[in-house]
Amino acid sequence: MIVLVDCNNFYASCERLFRPELQGRPVVVLSNNDGCVIARSNEAKALGIQMGAPAFMMEAFMLNHKVAVFSSNYTLYGSLSNRVMNMLKGFVQAVEVYSIDEAFLDVSGLINQNMFELAVKIREAVTYDVGIPVSIGIAPTKTLAKMANRYAKKECKESGVYVAEEQSQINQLLEYTSVGDVWGIGGQFNKKLMLNNVFTAADFVKMSEEWVRKNMTVVGLRMLNELKGISCIDWDDMPAPKKEICTAKSFGKLLSTKEDIREPLANYTNICAVKLRKQKSCAGVVHVFIQTNTHRTQDKQYFRSATVRLEVATCSSSELIKAAMKGLDIIYKPGYNFKKIGVILFDLIPENNIQMGLFDKADRERDKKLMRTFDKINERFGKNMVKYAAQGYNKQWKLRQEKLSPCYTTDIAQVLIIQDKNV
DNA sequence: TCTGGGGTCCTAGGACCC
DNA sequence: TCTGGGGTCCTAGGACCC
Numbered sequence: 427m428i429v430l431v432d433c434n435n436f437y438a439s440c441e442r443l444f445r446p447e448l449q450g451r452p453v454v455v456l457s458n459n460d461g462c463v464i465a466r467s468n469e470a471k472a473l474g475i476q477m478g479a480p481a482f483m484m485e486a487f488m489l490n491h492k493v494a495v496f497s498s499n500y501t502l503y504g505s506l507s508n509r510v511m512n513m514l515k516g517f518v519q520a521v522e523v524y525s526i527d528e529a530f531l532d533v534s535g536l537i538n539q540n541m542f543e544l545a546v547k548i549r550e551a552v553t554y555d556v557g558i559p560v561s562i563g564i565a566p567t568k569t570l571a572k573m574a575n576r577y578a579k580k581e582c583k584e585s586g587v588y589v590a591e592e593q594s595q596i597n598q599l600l601e602y603t604s605v606g607d608v609w610g611i612g613g614q615f616n617k618k619l620m621l622n623n624v625f626t627a628a629d630f631v632k633m634s635e636e637w638v639r640k641n642m643t644v645v646g647l648r649m650l651n652e653l654k655g656i657s658c659i660d661w662d663d664m665p666a667p668k669k670e671i672c673t674a675k676s677f678g679k680l681l682s683t684k685e686d687i688r689e690p691l692a693n694y695t696n697i698c699a700v701k702l703r704k705q706k707s708c709a710g711v712v713h714v715f716i717q718t719n720t721h722r723t724q725d726k727q728y729f730r731s732a733t734v735r736l737e738v739a740t741c742s743s744s745e746l747i748k749a750a751m752k753g754l755d756i757i758y759k760p761g762y763n764f765k766k767i768g769v770i771l772f773d774l775i776p777e778n779n780i781q782m783g784l785f786d787k788a789d790r791e792r793d794k795k796l797m798r799t800f801d802k803i804n805e806r807f808g809k810n811m812v813k814y815a816a817q818g819y820n821k822q823w824k825l826r827q828e829k830l831s832p833c834y835t836t837d838i839a840q841v842l843i844i845q846d847k848n849v
Numbered sequence: 850t851c852t853g854g855g856g857t858c859c860t861a862g863g864a865c866c867c
Numbered sequence: 868t869c870t871g872g873g874g875t876c877c878t879a880g881g882a883c884c885c
Binding site for chain 1: 850851859860
Binding site: 524525526527528609610611612613614615643645733 | 878881882883884
């Protein structure tokens with residue numbers, strides 16, 4: 427059996443944890459740049475606020491309904507996520523952290539344990555010790571556990587737990603779930619399935635393997651088997667190093683000159699480089715792309731990308747920034763209002779595995795030491811305590827984050843202070 | 850004024866090799 | 868009716884996830 431624990435309305439719950447006066451009130455969290463809604467409390471959902479709704483179109487409505495609005499604060503959410511995951515690790519032998527707000531638990535070692543009772547115990551512990559509400563689904567495969575979790579969230583509000591152990595319980599889940607809500611079926615597959623009169627997961631299970639293979643590739647076949655109770659998605663509690671590392675963000679305002687764009691590009695490349703060094707890899711390819719704002723129909727549109735291959739794979743910020751700038755030179759075109767730039771590092775290999783170039787002039791040992799010191803200082807004294815000149819001070823491109831909450835759990839200066847009114 | 854960001858896996862098709 | 872065939876590697880693009 428596989429257990430899936432999923433935090434309810436995670437970002438909204440994190441914000442509310444430190445603002446108890448928001449209990450029972452609608453809360454939403456916005457995407458980067460305060461662009462659109464990416465998390466909603468139950469009260470906000472009840473008001474009809476949609477996932478992905480543009481914030482600027484909702485402003486008056488949210489004001490009228492006294493919705494508490496927050497910019498996203500990933501430092502806070504990451505820290506609370508760690509607390510939840512650490513709690514879970516105390517209950518079972520292995521935890522696979524699947525995303526910032528969900529984890530699969532391996533309960534194969536717990537024989538004769540009543541699954542429902544275990545789940546209730548976990549849920550109470552997380553609620554009490556961390557303060558984040560969770561739902562728990564239990565079933566024979568990961569895909570079914572996801573479905574059980576969704577069912578628990580919607581239909582078992584009291585316990586927050588659903589166990590699908592017997593075939594009859596699984597059948598109930600299959601009947602209940604629309605095929606588009608099955609893990610792995612997105613908009614495109616859903617459309618195709620509906621055209622073939624497949625509306626629920628139960629309908630899907632009846633489809634032939636040939637049809638699924640032909641129309642949905644081996645990915646579909648895997649889902650089909652998972653729904654039939656045959657595990658096809660491996661257990662993975664030691665995530666492999668990333669195969670690509672990407673940083674791409676919209677600017678706080680539109681930029682057009684190459685000088686202005688160089689700054690965010692250098693910063694995003696450096697963010698990638700820090701992540702790269704953290705997983706002890708080097709990158710062989712730097713890919714840069716730039717784009718205008720597709721929503722501004724009055725503007726000329728432009729999208730272009732370029733790939734720069736490095737002679738020797740590297741994790742040095744300075745070399746990667748240089749390569750990214752080379753990419754920008756290739757794709758930049760004056761006369762456009764640019765909205766976003768992004769860097770992707772490809773061909774990642776372990777750092778101790780790099781192929782030296784025959785004519786390589788760089789002093790790689792010295793670079794390595796420099797980067798180690800660079801990362802240490804920034805880890806200890808805060809992001810960008812030391813940085814490259816190319817990263818600049820202009821900050822015109824900075825994200826809009828007008829409603830950012832404090833980093834209650836990671837910055838000593840921002841910890842909540844509780845006052846006693848009588849003192 | 851204002852519409853997210855960071856990933857993975859799979860397939861098709863071209864280039865190239867013997 | 869026919870144009871060799873099979874394998875590998877690379878890239879671009881689609882689909883999906885949270």
